[in-house]
Amino acid sequence: MSAYILTLSCPDRTGIVHAVSGFLLERGGNIEEAAQYNDHGTGLFFMRVRFACTAHGRDALAKELGELAVGFGMDWKLHDAAQPVKTVILVSKEGHCLNDLLFRWKSGLLAIDVRAIVSNHRDFYQLAASYNVPFHHIPVTAATKPQAEAKQLEIIEAEGSELVVLARYMQVLSNDLCAQLAGRAINIHHSFLPSFKGAKPYYQAHDRGVKLIGATAHYVTADLDEGPIIEQDVARADHTDTVEDLTARGRDTESQVLARAVKWHSERRVLMNGHKTVIFK
Template identity: 50%
Template sequence: MTEPNRTRCVLRFRSPDRPGILAGLAPLLTSNGWDIREAAIYGDPDTATFFARMELASDSARTADLAQHIAPAVAALGLDWEVHDIAQPMPVLIAVSKFNHCLVDLLHKVEIGALPIRIVCVVSNHEQERKRVEWHGIPYHHFPVDRSDKAAQERRFLEIIEESGAELTVLARYMQILSDDFAGQLEGRCINIHHSFLPSFKGAKPYHQAKARGVKLIGATAHYVTADLDEGPIIEQDVRRVSHATTAEEMVAIGREVEASVLSRAVRWHAEHRILGNGNQTVVLN
């Protein structure tokens, strides 16, 4: 049920794991007019770290007041915290090459209200998706890749990210290897869909690699982009069963459906502020 007249936000934090973290925080929230509408937690025994995400609502308090309200718990419990206003959908830039199935899926899910994002523009190194994207009323930027000066194309790409106000960049089968500098500048705010079940079968034609190895499961992986190719923290994965009789071309077709669903889930979780970093891993609080 929507609550249009209430302040709504997400509070998420990590802290050293210890007893009484929520017991120390909840009374501060309640006494300052905050209602906890949803909460998810995880205590990692390997790192002794506690992770939490809370959706809060208030009739009297504002998001800007929250820092003051939880200040005693921040000091006492050592919270590393963030607060996010969830009244507006997250602005997202999508990058695509020639394969359009992930782009089409994201466009459709935004259109029907299934993703809490606003697509601010699409960037591509090809022209073929311009008509589709502009039909949806979304700006389309064609940045062809000049192999002799790829840095210039990446500089323009970064400029568009900043100019558009995109808080997340989604590589929806954007079939370009990003430079270390480019990837580093987007770390933590760029999601890639890899058409394979990482860490297996990296690089080009993973389904053909999988066929050659006789695999019985194929899948897709959504992960955050880092300077290490296909090594960023994994957000979501899924698989489909195949057999010795499944051709590489059939695997590609099956894989496209998996890629689209995995990517949209990762984008939704990021936009809902459900993902927290945990070393080279992610904690997804659903």
Template identity: 50%
Template sequence: MMSSVLLLSCPDQQGVVAATAAAIAAHGANIIHAEQYVKADVGDDGSVFFQRLVFDLVRPGTSPESFLDAFAPVATRFDMTVDLRDLSTPTPTAIMCSKQPHCLYDLLTRWRSGELPMDLRVVISNHDDHRNIAEHMGVPFVHLPVTKETKPDQEAQVLATLEEHGVDLVVMARYMQILSDDFIGRFPMRIINIHHSFLPAFVGANPYRQAHERGVKLIGATAHYATAELDEGPIISQDTQHVTHRETVAQLTAAGRDVETNVLARAVRAHLEHRVATHGNKTIVYN
């Protein structure tokens, strides 16, 4: 028995749910979870219907490929965008990091404990600081240093490494380099980035020191898909924490790191469990 996730979207119209359920049943599958959402767009597009279905392929000899073939007439009839994933196959994933260790260590721990259903293939970094922890966890570590002058060549090496390891998802665990448009285009909606929610208010180095100097009362973090527009990609997960004037820069930084690790882990898990659909620059994140 194989569990699959079907993510679909189409213009909202009568009969979509019934036709989809009937097609799944006709293929000998059993729906075990379903969730849907209608986005009422203002403009020429009209309302858009989104649905996530988890089902077991219980009939002998069935496969995701055979299901998609059988489902094609329904998809065509309702002008659907369809994405089918096999839950039994973990997503081949790479983590990219720089010097800050908190997000990397958190993801490695959650992966080793079985909390994140990913096939972690490689850790790539422009610094060699975290080789020991990656290799201790049993993950290949690739050090690819970069300077302003060597950035194009280094990025080509990163892409070659990702291809070598068959990576499908890239997680930027505080990787402090801006990726080129070409790089991002190789992994559309498959690069997850994390940053503090001060952006764009406190850009550059030491955002928590800048926030402390301004006396902020709320800190937070945002995880999103990387797009060509820097830090403007569809948001997957966010969280905040209230602070007061009593916190030092070090305390703000520590609190911010806690929020960052939790937000990034939630976003990565949502992607790995195929609970994220995108529409323009917005995400629909199913429970």
């Protein structure tokens, strides 16, 4: 049996679950996992269904789903659950998140297919080679940024990438590139947003004497560090910690938060809800 994941959102009304489950039943679909959420603030309904089906292929299901969706005003997507998400990772000089993602991917813990690693430094070409992943070194300066981003986008599109992960990529993407990657680029910020945006957040946190440091995985938008948040976590801190202590402790948190965000995205568990997200864990 082929497994599929259906995600949808639409104006809330009675009968949506009945219509979707009935649609699948009529086509021999067996629901394996289902979750839904009614946002009373916006009046929107969100749903994720994983199901198995033998009688219909994806194209036929998609065509008939499109007809059902019209009556409910649905924004919907149908995914083949067996297909890993083609992914390109961007990184600079901090490699802990990159290393963690590559290990989880090769261990079968993430439903992704890492197609390329792009970096503005050469530091991790050997790490990429050890996982047999193509490594692209694209230096970035203020003068060459447009050309560099054009090369990055060329690689992303050539690999058919559905997901771009900024694994401590320390360059601010242009508004144009953010628009090109809307909804498919995840960044890890080494702070518990919305606090301490921008550069050197651990220095900012240390200066404020915080008792908690954190990390935030969010979708990339043109508004720096303000994209829809997918996942966050924290670690304890106290007055004896130096900036170096906070940075070292934060690396583990960053890696875990980013890995969870990538996992949920690749399993189609994240739905956009304006400037927020709905996560069906």
